[in-house]
Amino acid sequence: MNIVLLGAPGAGKGTQAQKLVEEFGFDHISTGDLLREAVKAGSELGRAAKKYMEAGELVPDSLVIDLVTERLRKNVRGAGFILDGFPRNTSQAVMLDSELAAAEIALDAALLVSVDAEVIVERLSLRRVCKACGYTGSAAQASCPKCGAEMYQRDDDTPATVRDRLQVYAEKTAPLIDYYQGKNMLVEVDGDRPQDAVYADVKALLHL
Numbered sequence: 001m002n003i004v005l006l007g008a009p010g011a012g013k014g015t016q017a018q019k020l021v022e023e024f025g026f027d028h029i030s031t032g033d034l035l036r037e038a039v040k041a042g043s044e045l046g047r048a049a050k051k052y053m054e055a056g057e058l059v060p061d062s063l064v065i066d067l068v069t070e071r072l073r074k075n076v077r078g079a080g081f082i083l084d085g086f087p088r089n090t091s092q093a094v095m096l097d098s099e100l101a102a103a104e105i106a107l108d109a110a111l112l113v114s115v116d117a118e119v120i121v122e123r124l125s126l127r128r129v130c131k132a133c134g135y136t137g138s139a140a141q142a143s144c145p146k147c148g149a150e151m152y153q154r155d156d157d158t159p160a161t162v163r164d165r166l167q168v169y170a171e172k173t174a175p176l177i178d179y180y181q182g183k184n185m186l187v188e189v190d191g192d193r194p195q196d197a198v199y200a201d202v203k204a205l206l207h208l
């Protein structure tokens, strides 16, 4: 099964993806993670992407599309993939369709995790991520409950950048809801509930 995850930053896409990976072995392809790795490694791509990420803006398509195409080609897991944070605008969605069509791969669903904007701002200001394993938790956790490593706050989880990211989401990414609805692929889950309740619905919606 191949899935696209949609939803505002902080809606819980990454958390639901982690659960699906643990239970079903999907290949989790997060463009945000790939870009953060490139920034950390100081590669040419990372240096070019950094300023956009810090400002909460989208990194130009020309940089992201090669990255995701290359990563999709490395996807060898039979269980399928979860695209998290891609596509982020209509031109990326069109590019994804043509790339998948050329490879004779079908998308099965676009899963929208919905959460109100006010909830998002609070969630993101409290979000902390494990430096070692990428586990996403909250400021209440001094160390990672999974591996014990240090948790940190992402540079773009500050209130001012969060507001910019939400605006970018509303303008550029939210139109993809109609795009996938038009293809009869959209399923929606209420993400403003405990993670396990959301996950139970995700599995039911995806017939897993």
Ligand code: AMP
Binding pocket: 009, 031, 032, 033, 035, 052, 053, 054, 056, 057, 058, 059, 060, 061, 064, 084, 085, 086, 087, 088, 092, 156, 165
């Ligand atoms: P995320 O971890 O998905 O919230 O992404 C963090 C940041 O990486 C975003 O605010 C963008 O600057 C950048 N980014 C991630 N995915 C994309 C994408 N598909 N297109 C453009 N920029 C992206």
